[in-house]
Amino acid sequence: MRGLLVFDPALVHAIDAATPGTQRTTALLAARRACEAAGLTDLDWIAAGLTALAEGRPLPSPLDDPAQAWRALEADPRVPDRTVAQAVPPKRPPFQPPAHSDTHTPMPKPASLLRITGPAAALVKPPDRAAPPTPQPGEATPHTMRVTFGELDSSLRMSQPHMALPALLGAAEADPLQAALDAVYAAVTAYGEDYQTLLQEIRSACQEL
Incomplete structure (x- = not known):
């Protein structure tokens, strides 16, 4: 669901609210459009898979085993x-902070640290917030992972048949909602930069069913 959510949140909610029959029809439509876009519908084993989905049957070999x-x-x-x-x-619109108001909620003041005076002060060292915790004997050494998020590279070219096959496999999921969401998202990746054309057809189909 999260994959499709970033492309069209309203469509995700529409599919979620649809009947199981509509969800199945949506999954089949997405799988068929993905295979058509990738030029796979002329392959006999792909055509057999689409026919099985349309008739409500399990996917035939070799599609019944993803590997x-x-x-x-x-x-x-x-x-x-x-x-x-x-x-x-x-791209989503940037976050807009709430309008300025003359009424301010006072921020709580941070709690003051306990101060130690006298001879004991020489024995106590303030904690170093920048230093990582010291591992204890027998414990694993802690590691820090830094993740950098960036924009997707629209110039990157992907194999369209490889993007389309998951739409066919996803449409066969046992749960109708999962099948629809997986198939539509895979079809989006198969359409690539033209995915808006696909989503417009999917939205129209959901409204008509």
């Missing part, structure tokens, strides 16, 4: 050599 499905995609010489730019979610 085999990926191997089939790699081994089939008929798979088109297509690439697509990475789908970049729309």
Whole structure:
């Protein structure tokens, strides 16, 4: 859900509120559009998978095993050599602080530290906030991880068939809601920079069903 949420929160809520039948139809539509965009619908085993989804049957081999499905995609010489730019979610408006008010809530003052005087002061060292904790014998050494977040690179090209296959596999999830969310998100990545065209069709389909 989180993957699709950054692209279209309203659509996520619409799919969540839809009936299981609508969710299944949405999953099938997303899987079909992803495979069409990637040029996979002419492959017999992909077409068989889409037919099985439409008829409410389990995915046939090799799609019934994700590992085999990926191997089939790699081994089939008929798979088109297509690439697509990475789908970049729309930018959200920057945070706007609340309007200035003349009424201010006083901030609590930090609690004062206990001061030690006399001979005991020479034996007490203030804590060093910048220093990491000292590991005790038998304990694992603590580590610090720093994560840097940046904007997605829209110039990065991805294999479109590899982006589309998860839409077909995701649409077969046992839970209809999960199937719809997984299939639509995978279809978004398969459409790449043109994902808005897909989401517009998905939104219209959800409203009509």
